[in-house]
Amino acid sequence: SQTIHQWPATLVQPVGSPLSLECTVEGTSNPNLYWYRQAAGRGLQLLFYSVGIGQISSEVPQNLSASRPQDRQFILSSKKLLLSDSGFYLCAWLPSGQPKNTEAFFGQGTRLTVV
């Protein structure tokens, strides 16, 4: 069966420090991968998605970047965190080439607090 791992679960980082959040998927190949952010009092915002190794699409301009160095690994990074980067970050995956009504699977999330 497929599983998705996301870590760390909680992170407190000072302003200006770097960030690296990792997400890995097991039990499938060539998945579509996504990073979402849920800011306090707001809904889920799509940050990045990837349909293949090295292929990254950005949905919003920001202080963050994403990379996909391996088929089932998706990394969210920042060189210098801002206070506004605080939030709950969720990684998700979908099997590629499936119809639009296919269920997406989410990781447990990372709560990031920038202080």
Add this chain to the structure above:
Amino acid sequence: GDSVTQMEGPVTLSEEAFLTINCTYTATGYPSLFWYVQYPGEGLQLLLKATKADDKGSNKGFEATYRKETTSFHLEKGSVQVSDSAVYFCALSRDNAGNMLTFGGGTRLMVKP
């Protein structure tokens, strides 16, 4: 672009009360519609979905009907339980390269015993 609008929460109900969470969407074509639920401290999981007009998705006593004429997908449950306390997200997906979901703002439901 695509968008999903949900009623703002929190919604506070007593156990066994009737629940409605409104959701409307804007999208071209014929999107698929979803309700995802986020229990405290967890990621999202699919609650139900509908693919075309007049489809009804249902799961765990929750229901939602795809209404194309009103571009709505309201979530309902006849009798809520304390264990239903969670954040509920309405979402849509269209045929595109990434098949990504567009989410509403989420509605927090609190059920009191």
